[in-house]
Amino acid sequence: MSSLLEGLAFQKRDSLLHKLDPRVKLFYALAVMVMAGVHNKMLPLLVMLLAQAPLAALGKIVRLWARTLKASLPLVLLIIGTNLFFTWLRGSLTDLYIVEDILALAVRFLVFVASFSIFTLTTSPDDLSLALEQMGVPYSFCFMFRAALRFTPVMVREARTTMDAQRARGLELDKGGPIARARRYIPILIPLIVNAITRAWSMAEAMESRAWGASRKRTSLYVLRLRGRDYLAFSAVLFSLIMAFYAKFYLKFPYIIPIIRSALGI
Amino acid sequence: MPIEVQYVWYTYPSGIEALKGISLTVEDRDFLVIMGPNGAGKTTLLKTLNGLIKPTKGRVLVDGVDTRHATVAELSRKVGLVFQNPDHQLFCSTVEEEIAFALRNFGFNEEEIKERVEWALETLGLEEYRDVSPLMLSGGEKKRVALASVLVWDPKYLVLDEPTLGQDYAQKEKLREIICGLLGQRAVIIVTHDIEFVVDFRPRPRVALMADGRIIAEGKAEEVLTDPELLSRASLVRPQVPEVLFNLREKGLPVRTDVLDLVEARDAIISLARGLA
Amino acid sequence: MGIIEVEDVSFTYSGSKRPALDHVDLSIKKSEFVILTGPSGCGKTTLCRCLNGLVPHFYSGDFRGRVLVAGLDTREHEIWELSQHVGLVFQNPENQLFCLTVEADVAFGPENLGLPREEIRRRVEWALKVTGMWELRHRPPHELSGGQQQRAAIAAVLAMKPEVLVLDEPTSFLDPAGAAEILSLVAELNKRLGITVLLVEHRLDMTSPYADRVVVMAKGRIALDGPPEEVLTSREARELGVGIPKVIRLYELLAERGLRLPEVPLSPGQMASLISEVVRCR
Ligand SMILES: Nc1ncnc2c1ncn2[C@@H]1O[C@H](COP(=O)(O)OP(=O)(O)OP(=O)(O)O)[C@@H](O)[C@H]1O
Numbered sequence: 047m048s049s050l051l052e053g054l055a056f057q058k059r060d061s062l063l064h065k066l067d068p069r070v071k072l073f074y075a076l077a078v079m080v081m082a083g084v085h086n087k088m089l090p091l092l093v094m095l096l097a098q099a100p101l102a103a104l105g106k107i108v109r110l111w112a113r114t115l116k117a118s119l120p121l122v123l124l125i126i127g128t129n130l131f132f133t134w135l136r137g138s139l140t141d142l143y144i145v146e147d148i149l150a151l152a153v154r155f156l157v158f159v160a161s162f163s164i165f166t167l168t169t170s171p172d173d174l175s176l177a178l179e180q181m182g183v184p185y186s187f188c189f190m191f192r193a194a195l196r197f198t199p200v201m202v203r204e205a206r207t208t209m210d211a212q213r214a215r216g217l218e219l220d221k222g223g224p225i226a227r228a229r230r231y232i233p234i235l236i237p238l239i240v241n242a243i244t245r246a247w248s249m250a251e252a253m254e255s256r257a258w259g260a261s262r263k264r265t266s267l268y269v270l271r272l273r274g275r276d277y278l279a280f281s282a283v284l285f286s287l288i289m290a291f292y293a294k295f296y297l298k299f300p301y302i303i304p305i306i307r308s309a310l311g312i
Numbered sequence: 313m314p315i316e317v318q319y320v321w322y323t324y325p326s327g328i329e330a331l332k333g334i335s336l337t338v339e340d341r342d343f344l345v346i347m348g349p350n351g352a353g354k355t356t357l358l359k360t361l362n363g364l365i366k367p368t369k370g371r372v373l374v375d376g377v378d379t380r381h382a383t384v385a386e387l388s389r390k391v392g393l394v395f396q397n398p399d400h401q402l403f404c405s406t407v408e409e410e411i412a413f414a415l416r417n418f419g420f421n422e423e424e425i426k427e428r429v430e431w432a433l434e435t436l437g438l439e440e441y442r443d444v445s446p447l448m449l450s451g452g453e454k455k456r457v458a459l460a461s462v463l464v465w466d467p468k469y470l471v472l473d474e475p476t477l478g479q480d481y482a483q484k485e486k487l488r489e490i491i492c493g494l495l496g497q498r499a500v501i502i503v504t505h506d507i508e509f510v511v512d513f514r515p516r517p518r519v520a521l522m523a524d525g526r527i528i529a530e531g532k533a534e535e536v537l538t539d540p541e542l543l544s545r546a547s548l549v550r551p552q553v554p555e556v557l558f559n560l561r562e563k564g565l566p567v568r569t570d571v572l573d574l575v576e577a578r579d580a581i582i583s584l585a586r587g588l589a
Numbered sequence: 590m591g592i593i594e595v596e597d598v599s600f601t602y603s604g605s606k607r608p609a610l611d612h613v614d615l616s617i618k619k620s621e622f623v624i625l626t627g628p629s630g631c632g633k634t635t636l637c638r639c640l641n642g643l644v645p646h647f648y649s650g651d652f653r654g655r656v657l658v659a660g661l662d663t664r665e666h667e668i669w670e671l672s673q674h675v676g677l678v679f680q681n682p683e684n685q686l687f688c689l690t691v692e693a694d695v696a697f698g699p700e701n702l703g704l705p706r707e708e709i710r711r712r713v714e715w716a717l718k719v720t721g722m723w724e725l726r727h728r729p730p731h732e733l734s735g736g737q738q739q740r741a742a743i744a745a746v747l748a749m750k751p752e753v754l755v756l757d758e759p760t761s762f763l764d765p766a767g768a769a770e771i772l773s774l775v776a777e778l779n780k781r782l783g784i785t786v787l788l789v790e791h792r793l794d795m796t797s798p799y800a801d802r803v804v805v806m807a808k809g810r811i812a813l814d815g816p817p818e819e820v821l822t823s824r825e826a827r828e829l830g831v832g833i834p835k836v837i838r839l840y841e842l843l844a845e846r847g848l849r850l851p852e853v854p855l856s857p858g859q860m861a862s863l864i865s866e867v868v869r870c871r
């Protein structure tokens with residue numbers, strides 16, 4: 047799970063994808079979501095998944111991207127497992143086409159993860175919050191979002207230190223039954239909560255001291271401006287979106303199981 | 313039997329090499345101070361002593377036991393580690409409970425718990441706060457409670473990470489007094505940035521300097537803490553007393569510079585004055 | 590009139606019985622370098638909070654007397670107005686840097702003020718340059734050393750163009766080299782740009798050479814106030830538990846033995862010069 051979160055964290059690289067306007071990338075992530083949402087057959091979904099690999103390469107994040115996908119496999123298996131189970135309950139598991147549809151669901155989920163991870167891996171939270179801000183989302187909301195991301199690693203480190211400090215006082219976390227174990231987390235949770243509150247308080251103090259909440263309208267040092275490449279990327283995404291809808295309504299996709307079968311000669 | 317750190321390397325999962333071949337021995341009733349810049353690996357080293365961190369290479373032996381073959385709880389009975397920030401560990405509703413926490417974990421009986429808590433409260437001068445919530449105390453008092461909560465099981469090796477941080481002068485003097493009272497019966501290991509605090513200890517500790525995951529010097533305080541080259545490698549600033557003497561030497565006056573003690577320095581300067589007169 | 594005038598101020602945090610400040614009077618002139626010290630819990634941080642209006646606007650409680658900052662009464666002006674005159678730097682650099690690059694953090698204050706973009710850019714560049722952070726401006730703060738983080742925090746406050754810089758134990762998380770770096774930066778801002786400095790510190794050995802004045806607080810009151818040479822040699826300072834720098838203690842030990850130096854030394858270098866003068870004259 048933690049590596050899934052890690053795979054979503056921004057990675058600083060020098061790539062075309064990183065330089066792209068965050069709004070375009072956000073549009074891309076949402077568009078892929080819609081495309082994958084309207085399709086439910088294996089073939090188009092598989093195409094969508096594979097088509098993203100070159101993008102990951104363009105963003106120089108292939109390894110992390112692949113790791114994120116791998117980290118989401120347990121969830122994928124869960125989706126497949128539960129669906130298979132219910133189909134089996136209904137007694138229709140004998141139909142291979144139904145199995146393919148179930149697998150397609152799992153691929154759809156992978157498509158979501160793939161596009162979102164490309165988006166978050168190449169977009170710094172500062173850029174994202176700037177994008178949201180320029181799209182009219184209130185600044186305080188954007189700031190909260192950004193600060194949450196900024197302080198997550200700090201809190202994780204603090205949790206580790208607290209755990210270490212209590213273990214150094216003889217606390218054994220993995221001893222005894224489930225209730226006893228849960229109780230052992232109290233000495234860790236209390237300092238964590240207390241510290242989170244103190245930290246929030248001193249952050250608020252520091253923010254106030256730097257004119258947070260001044261009554262005038264806020265300006266931003268950075269402005270996002272769409273450039274040629276952004277329009278190009280935007281058009282490409284829009285085109286794919288239109289194509290996906292066209293395909294949905296005018297094309298009929300074959301199942302791939304018979305294709306594989308005939309190819310293998312079974 | 314001692315703690316033996318033998319050629320220890322440690323790399324964090326994130327890939328940072330924090331320890332690069334550390335070797336160090338802490339004898340029974342030893343008094344050792346470890347100093348060095350931010351990020352030198354001091355805290356990481358301390359965590360290897362009670363098994364919170366297991367070396368990637370090399371080994372740590374605590375009284376002959378390899379830390380890889382014992383639990384943190386077992387090792388902690390011998391190696392009591394007090395963390396830098398008391399806010400990371402204080403959680404009970406009273407100081408008394410806080411101090412008893414470890415004893416309960418270690419399975420002491422109620423009678424002994426009472427006796428030991430009493431002793432720890434007294435040793436650290438915390439009797440008046442026994443029923444107060446540790447969260448309500450001042451920074452200095454919190455640090456003392458954290459120290460008491462470890463000292464209470466009387467570990468053979470007492471390890472303190474930056475005990476003077478954020479303390480005022482009087483609190484530091486009080487801490488020094490407490491530490492001096494503990495010396496001689498157990499080993500004390502202190503990590504600190506506060507060079508003037510170290511210099512004022514009697515007896516003087518042995519000093520190890522760390523930089524970039526390595527120990528760059530180890531020896532008597534008088535030697536290590538007056539050596540300009542070592543000090544600058546460890547991001548330390550020379551204590552004021554030898555700095556005065558060093559400046560005199562630079563001006564061509566014949567004085568020793570490996571002096572940390574005020575009275576000794578006074579005598580050196582007085583005799584210099586007489587000698588010239 | 591001083592740039593900061595604290596006039597008979599008392600303050601009790603709401604929910605607390607004891608006053609944190611008890612009839613405090615303090616006047617600081619423009620371009621002065623003042624050190625504020627005193628035992629833990631004596632009210633130093635609370636006094637700092639009074640200077641940019643955090644007390645009484647952010648921390649509520651019973652506030653008496655008045656504080657004037659560049660002529661503005663802190664009760665009548667909001668924190669964001671006052672923070673353009675008094676910049677506060679806190680102890681823990683981690684909690685005062687919120688953005689993912691140093692530059693964005695330095696821009697945060699001026700952005701909040703709603704200044705024109707060009708003006709923000711000018712100020713950010715200036716603040717980064719005077720603090721020596723220009724090269725590091727695109728780095729995330731959490732990847733910097735403690736000393737660099739604290740410099741970034743100072744830059745962020747300077748971008749508000751305050752006349753007064755108030756620093757509450759800014760070096761306590763840093764190693765000695767990092768601490769020295771911050772102190773010399775602050776001293777330079779004071780000397781070169783004439784920025785008034787109020788520095789809260791326990792460690793007077795490092796800081797007192799820079800100071801025009803040392804103010805000692807005790808139990809919410811101002812106990813001592815004067816030039817460092819005077820305050821640090823006084824009997825009261827010892828009784829209040831102020832850490833007297835070693836050079837001053839050595840000075841006193843020498844005096845007991847009849848070796849009187851013409852001045853009270855504040856730094857080892859100064860002391861060595863004084864000694865060598867006296868010794869050679871004899
Ligand atoms: N939990 C962790 N995960 C990853 N890296 C870490 C972790 N803890 C410390 N480090 C890194 O290991 C190195 C050594 O850190 P350590 O905390 O041991 O230094 P230190 O000498 O105690 O410094 P300080 O004086 O600042 O306390 C640093 O580069 C630090 O960033």
Ligand SMILES: Nc1ncnc2c1ncn2[C@@H]1O[C@H](COP(=O)(O)OP(=O)(O)OP(=O)(O)O)[C@@H](O)[C@H]1O
Pocket residue numbers: 450451480602603605608609627628629630631632633634635636648
């Ligand atoms: N937010 C708060 N709410 C209630 N009481 C507080 C608050 N902050 C401080 N106090 C109390 O006010 C008094 C003065 O505290 P202050 O923090 O100003 O001292 P200080 O001189 O800065 O101490 P230190 O050297 O430990 O930082 C203390 O008794 C403290 O407990």
Ligand SMILES: [Mg+2]
Pocket residue numbers: 354355356396473
């Ligand atoms: Mg450390």
Ligand SMILES: [Mg+2]
Pocket residue numbers: 633634635757
């Ligand atoms: Mg304070």
